[in-house]
Amino acid sequence: MDFxxxxxxxxxxxxxxxxxxxxxxxxxxxxxxxKYAINIGGKRVRPILCGIFFRLFxxxxxxxxxxxxxxxxxxxxxxxxxxIMDDDDLRRGNKTVHVKWDLSTGVLSGxxxxxxxxKVLLKEKFERSDEIIRIFTDGLLEVCEGQAYDKEFETxxxxxxxxxxxxINNKTAALLAVPAAVGALCAGAxxxxxxxxxxxxxxxxxxxxxxxxxxxxAGDEALFGKTYGSDVAEGKKTYLYILxxxxxxxxxxxxxxxxxxKEGITRDEILQVKKLYDKYGIIEKAGEEAAKYIxxxxxxxxxxxxxxxxxxxxxxxxxxxxxKF
Numbered sequence: 001m002d003f004x005x006x007x008x009x010x011x012x013x014x015x016x017x018x019x020x021x022x023x024x025x026x027x028x029x030x031x032x033x034x035k036y037a038i039n040i041g042g043k044r045v046r047p048i049l050c051g052i053f054f055r056l057f058x059x060x061x062x063x064x065x066x067x068x069x070x071x072x073x074x075x076x077x078x079x080x081x082x083x084i085m086d087d088d089d090l091r092r093g094n095k096t097v098h099v100k101w102d103l104s105t106g107v108l109s110g111x112x113x114x115x116x117x118x119k120v121l122l123k124e125k126f127e128r129s130d131e132i133i134r135i136f137t138d139g140l141l142e143v144c145e146g147q148a149y150d151k152e153f154e155t156x157x158x159x160x161x162x163x164x165x166x167x168i169n170n171k172t173a174a175l176l177a178v179p180a181a182v183g184a185l186c187a188g189a190x191x192x193x194x195x196x197x198x199x200x201x202x203x204x205x206x207x208x209x210x211x212x213x214x215x216x217x218a219g220d221e222a223l224f225g226k227t228y229g230s231d232v233a234e235g236k237k238t239y240l241y242i243l244x245x246x247x248x249x250x251x252x253x254x255x256x257x258x259x260x261x262k263e264g265i266t267r268d269e270i271l272q273v274k275k276l277y278d279k280y281g282i283i284e285k286a287g288e289e290a291a292k293y294i295x296x297x298x299x300x301x302x303x304x305x306x307x308x309x310x311x312x313x314x315x316x317x318x319x320x321x322x323x324k325f
Contacts, residue, residue, distance in 0.1 A: 003315040010051065011044045017069055021116065033097050033109040034116070037080050038073070040094050045320065046179045047072045052312050053183030053197050056304070066124040067132065067186055071179045073117035074136070078143050078175070080110035085151060114140070126186050135185070135198075139178035146171025153237040157245060157257070164242050165206070173205030193304070200300040200313075207293035207321060210286055213238035217274050218283050229270030235261020239289065243282045252276055294321055 018038050025031035047068035054064040082088075083096040084106050090096060098106025121136060122129075149167035153159045180201035184194045216231040217240070231238050244256050256276055259269045277283050297317060301310050 003319055007043070007048065007316075007319060010048045014044045014047050014068065014072060017065060018072065021069070021120065029105065030108060030112050033101050033105050034112050036100065037076055037097050037109060037113065040092050042072075042075075042092070044072060046075050046175060049176065049201070049316065050179035050183040050186075052316055053180050053189075054187045056308055056310065056313060057184055057187035057189040057193065059183075059187030063124060063126075064183060064186055066120050067182050068179070070117045070121035070136070071175075071182065073113050073120060074140060074178075075175055077110050077114040077117065078147070080106060080113060082147065084110070085147065124186075127188060128185050132182055132185050135178060135181050139174045142170045142174035146174065150237075156237070159237045159242055159245075161239075161242055161246070164237065164239060168206060168209040169202065172209040173202040176205035176208065177201035196300055196303060200297050203293045203297040203300065204317065204320065207290045207297065210239050210290040210293070211321065213240055214283060214286050214290065217270070217277065228267070229265075229273070232260055232270050232273050233262075233265045239286050240277055240282050243285055244277065244280070247280045247282065248276065252279070 019035075022031055022035040022038075050068040050071055051061065051064050054068075055061060079091065080097050083091055084098050084103065088096055089099050096106070097109050101109075118136075121133065126132060146167050146169070149163070150171060153163075153167065177198045178201070181194050181198035184197040189197070213231065216238070217229050231241070235241075241260065245253065248256060256273060259265065259273055262269065274283075294317075301313055301317065304310055304313075
């Protein structure tokens with residue numbers, strides 16, 4: 001079976017289980033927006049990664065269900081509140097919760113989703129449940145810290161590479177480190193193995209986010225999508241933006257700054273920014289930075305490969321990092 005097909009099977013299983021969490025739940029004003037937020041979609045990569053590490057360390061697949069669902073709920077909580085903070089109207093082509101209902105309902109729905117995440121996490125008891133809960137909670141706080149940095153960056157033009165990497169280490173990488181570590185812990189892996197799993201998740205998350213920054217303006221399919229160059233249009237402090245500020249001449253930087261975040265930005269202006277990125281090798285440099293973390297993730301898999309069957313984890317890594325959207 002092709003790995004993409006297997007991922008789709010995992011995704012459908014997770015979707016079915018998520019639906020079961022909302023059966024006959026009242027009041028509807030709380031649970032309908034929560035269910036809507038979950039149903040907007042997504043690849044479900046975080047619960048899938050949790051399951052992969054659980055199986056890798058010999059766990060019974062049936063027992064990882066609740067921790068995996070809890071991680072997906074945690075992720076969706078962050079999306080609901082991110083949309084409110086960023087004042088976004090759409091999420092994956094659908095109205096965001098606070099737009100479809102109202103701001104108060106959006107806040108309440110996010111609170112409900114994270115509360116449900118903890119309720120689901122506690123349904124299955126493991127030998128190291130206290131540590132699982134601690135890692136889960138630490139991950140939640142890290143994401144909040146990352147979002148705070150991201151919000152702070154909106155009003156700054158002097159964000160450094162180091163600051164950006166710290167931000168995505170919290171906001172993006174933490175939500176891949178948590179499922180990897182939790183999956184390993186639930187299966188009874190040792191401390192060193194759990195740490196390796198967590199480090200893998202962080203490295204993958206860093207590569208994933210930098211790739212995401214790249215795909216916004218350099219991805220093949222992005223060229224035909226309505227959201228092409230959305231980071232440039234919003235003036236978002238991506239890795240490419242930070243390199244632009246660092247590397248461009250005063251004249252070119254003036255052009256870049258006049259376009260990034262401009263109201264009513266045109267496609268031609270976005271393509272002008274892409275030409276500036278190409279001129280200074282910024283797309284190439286960002287690709288090299290992502291490759292650095294990909295190599296680290298692969299080396300961490302290699303450190304486990306002698307004693308364990310890492311074939312599924314290798315396939316997952318390749319699938320994640322070869323995406324074109």
